[in-house]
Amino acid sequence: MTADRDLTARFEAARPQLGAVAYRMLGSIDDAEDAVQEAWLRLRGSATDDIANLDAWLTTVVARICLNTLRTRRARGGEELVEQLPDPIIDAAEDSDPEHRAMLADAVGMALFVVLDTLPPAERLAFVLHDAFAVPFDQIAPIVDRSPDATRKLASRARRRIEEANPVPDGDLAAQRAVVDAFFAAGRSGDFDRLVSVLHPDAVLRGDFGPGAGYRTKGASSVAELAQSYAGPEREVRVATVNGAAGAVIFVSGRPSAVMGFLVRDGRITSIDVLADPARIAKLDLGAVGPGD
Incomplete structure (x- = not known):
């Protein structure tokens, strides 16, 4: 024994x-x-x-x-x-x-x-x-x-x-978050040009909505058009650290609907990864992500 x-x-x-x-x-x-x-x-x-x-x-x-x-x-x-x-x-x-x-x-x-x-x-x-x-x-x-x-x-x-x-973000997490905050602020204000300005010209957005429902788009304008939907008035953006880098959890009616991870390099967003698979989101422990975190 x-x-x-x-x-x-x-x-x-x-x-x-x-x-x-x-x-x-x-x-x-x-x-x-x-x-x-x-x-x-x-x-x-x-x-x-x-x-x-x-x-x-x-x-x-x-x-x-x-x-x-x-x-x-x-x-x-x-x-x-x-x-x-x-x-x-x-x-x-x-x-x-x-x-x-x-x-x-x-x-x-x-x-x-x-x-x-x-x-x-x-x-x-x-x-x-x-x-x-x-x-x-x-x-x-x-x-x-x-x-x-x-x-x-x-x-x-x-x-x-x-x-x-080159998937490694800028080393300063606070600086990363400032760029992400500017991204969501531009989205909420509807300022498309400002939104594009925080994105790298070759920025990539990848979306995972469940089995067989992956999505990918490239280019600042294309990414900005999609990203605007994540800053709509019905969506609450809660700041989070995702895998050690700047990110956010999107809540709708008080429930998490997506996790967003950002790659910020040289002060601009070069990629956004969006996990919006309902089954996988439901399994995540997101209780620590409170309003204003």
């Missing part, structure tokens, strides 16, 4: 980090939780005396589960995967949940997940484990059935594609 309690305690201590790895790999809170739970079941069925480094063993197991999940998604989903936005994590100012804090660590908005979803599974795994969680390449290599040098090249290719997409 003492050994069981010790194993459980060690697993629970590792759970926040494991959840963060799985979330960054999969972009789904439910799938991340399933991966961590599957790792626990495998641990319970293993000869733990033979495990020299439990944290490394658990990370490897979770990574393998995530890799298989990504490959299954690719085989089944095709291009639809690119249109599905990740589950957003809404930051509460005084959140004390270690799993929640771990998932948000080093988060840089929803735009990064959109790029990650375009990567082949092995590239995504190599990049996430090495660049986000400092897992050495010789530990990653057996997971992707490559040599350490080949695994390093996988991460390098992923890093290059991410750098080309």
